[in-house]
Amino acid sequence: MDIEETQLHRCPSDTDLDFSFTSTATDRTFASSSARSSLTLSFNDGLSTTTMTTTSSLHHRKCDQHWSAIKTATSLSTDGRLHLRHLKLLRHLGTGNLGRVFLCQLRDFNNANFALKVMDKDSLTKKKLSQVQMEGEILSMLDHPFLPTLYAHLEVSHYSCLLIDYCPNGDLHSLLRKQPANRLPVQAVKFFAAEVLVALEYLHSLGVVYRDLKPENILLREDGHIMLSDFDLCFKADVVPTFDRRVHRKRMAGSMRRGGDCFGTFSRRGVVEEEVVEEEFVAEPTEALSRSCVGTHEYLAPELLSGNGHGNGVDWWAFGVLVYELLYGTTPFKGGNKESTLRNIASSKQVNFHVMEGEGKGMEEAKDLIEKLLVKDPRQRLGCTKGATDIKRHPFFDGIKWPLIRNYKPPEVRGLVAKKGKSHSSGHVLGGVSSPRRKCWWRLWKKGGGGLGNLLRNKGSIGAHDS
Numbered sequence: 153m154d155i156e157e158t159q160l161h162r163c164p165s166d167t168d169l170d171f172s173f174t175s176t177a178t179d180r181t182f183a184s185s186s187a188r189s190s191l192t193l194s195f196n197d198g199l200s201t202t203t204m205t206t207t208s209s210l211h212h213r214k215c216d217q218h219w220s221a222i223k224t225a226t227s228l229s230t231d232g233r234l235h236l237r238h239l240k241l242l243r244h245l246g247t248g249n250l251g252r253v254f255l256c257q258l259r260d261f262n263n264a265n266f267a268l269k270v271m272d273k274d275s276l277t278k279k280k281l282s283q284v285q286m287e288g289e290i291l292s293m294l295d296h297p298f299l300p301t302l303y304a305h306l307e308v309s310h311y312s313c314l315l316i317d318y319c320p321n322g323d324l325h326s327l328l329r330k331q332p333a334n335r336l337p338v339q340a341v342k343f344f345a346a347e348v349l350v351a352l353e354y355l356h357s358l359g360v361v362y363r364d365l366k367p368e369n370i371l372l373r374e375d376g377h378i379m380l381s382d383f384d385l386c387f388k389a390d391v392v393p394t395f396d397r398r399v400h401r402k403r404m405a406g407s408m409r410r411g412g413d414c415f416g417t418f419s420r421r422g423v424v425e426e427e428v429v430e431e432e433f434v435a436e437p438t439e440a441l442s443r444s445c446v447g448t449h450e451y452l453a454p455e456l457l458s459g460n461g462h463g464n465g466v467d468w469w470a471f472g473v474l475v476y477e478l479l480y481g482t483t484p485f486k487g488g489n490k491e492s493t494l495r496n497i498a499s500s501k502q503v504n505f506h507v508m509e510g511e512g513k514g515m516e517e518a519k520d521l522i523e524k525l526l527v528k529d530p531r532q533r534l535g536c537t538k539g540a541t542d543i544k545r546h547p548f549f550d551g552i553k554w555p556l557i558r559n560y561k562p563p564e565v566r567g568l569v570a571k572k573g574k575s576h577s578s579g580h581v582l583g584g585v586s587s588p589r590r591k592c593w594w595r596l597w598k599k600g601g602g603g604l605g606n607l608l609r610n611k612g613s614i615g616a617h618d619s
């Protein structure tokens with residue numbers, strides 16, 4: 153990102169404050185995002201500020217330096233609330249579909265970096281406004297190491313601002329582009345996939361279907377662990393957590409014992425086995441049903457294209473595409489253009505694996521996992537009934553101690569500088585920016601066939617647009 157010149161101005165008055173962030177950036181995202189040649193955010197902070205800070209006392213990270221800084225700033229504030237005047241913007245990080253994201257710190261606290269997502273509600277369509285609302289709503293529910301913490305939600309004039317964790321290591325898409333042949337080693341894929349799986353499991357247990365999984369939305373924290381971002385395409389459903397009973401047979405310790413207090417039975421191979429009944433937690437929004445076709449085309453599940461409704465299964469499909477892309481450097485159904493990609497997804501074609509030289513340990517298991525996730529019928533797809541529990545049990549993830557995952561050392565891969573321990577004040581962006589695939593929002597017609605059939609028949613006017 154080339155920011156040639158950055159100026160920060162602060163007005164002396166505390167109640168009628170004007171922050172201006174002016175940049176003559178040559179950054180691609182800047183150039184493409186707005187007709188304005190320079191960016192200026194003007195906040196009249198004294199007029200209409202609403203601060204909705206999350207319940208820090210309950211948050212799992214309530215003791216870290218970010219919350220400490222927020223707490224100190226708010227306790228020094230005359231009304232006990234956080235305002236935009238407490239923040240100093242340091243640089244522009246990127247521009248998305250809904251707004252711009254800035255690196256910032258709290259004034260007088262330079263040991264904690266934050267990302268501030270600023271959305272100008274006056275410039276957004278009704279649909280995008282509902283996405284802004286959805287993103288704020290979802291973020292305010294989250295309390296998980298692989299998901300962003302919402303430190304404050306500020307409504308200032310026509311701006312909606314979300315203060316969240318800053319991820320200095322870029323995103324997984326950029327990291328992938330730095331690898332030889334755009335591929336990560338199996339062990340690194342296992343690490344990132346396991347963390348994404350845990351994050352999706354948490355979202356699903358809240359009834360949130362994510363719908364926009366792709367490497368671009370997997371940001372990398374300073375310590376090298378992941379943070380899923382971008383919740384504007386989510387949909388929320390009711391979820392009823394249950395305990396399912398699973399009966400499985402386990403070889404007994406000291407299985408050659410005979411008689412005594414052995415309650416096992418002999419298997420055909422003559423080994424003593426016992427029946428173990430395990431209760432497992434299942435919280436999947438399996439009844440959830442949405443008809444909007446949203447997401448990024450290479451990651452869209454077939455049921456999204458048919459327009460007959462979809463639920464949590466779209467995330468497990470996208471999870472399969474993600475594992476494939478991290479291993480093979482490309483997505484499994486990619487065609488010459490968007491339409492042929494969509495055709496490949498909708499067709500009955502099975503996933504095809506590229507032949508790679510010297511396939512290492514774990515590739516067979518990885519392929520099996522991908523095949524089980526990329527099942528066109530969501531009812532047969534791994535994860536669609538019991539969610540992450542079934543996926544975690546797949547041999548690809550053998551050896552992972554799930555409760556300890558956030559303490560695992562991130563893989564040593566080219567371009568990832570993972571700092572151990574707490575984050576520090578450096579705002580250096582290591583990840584860089586690569587050209588992201590844009591998400592799409594299709595309107596699906598119910599009348600006249602609807603879905604992909606219609607979409608493909610009406611080539612040229614497919615009613616789809618990049619959002």
Ligand SMILES: Nc1ncnc2c1ncn2[C@@H]1O[C@H](COP(=O)(O)OP(=O)(O)OP(=O)(O)O)[C@@H](O)[C@H]1O
Nearest residue numbers: 245246247248249250251253267317318319382591
């Ligand atoms: N928490 C963060 N830490 C570091 N950089 C971030 C953070 N959040 C966003 N960014 C950067 O800002 C850019 C814009 O982010 P934003 O979430 O607004 O949109 P996006 O990810 O491009 O998604 P979309 O346009 O699909 O909503 C991202 O591409 C990323 O480079």
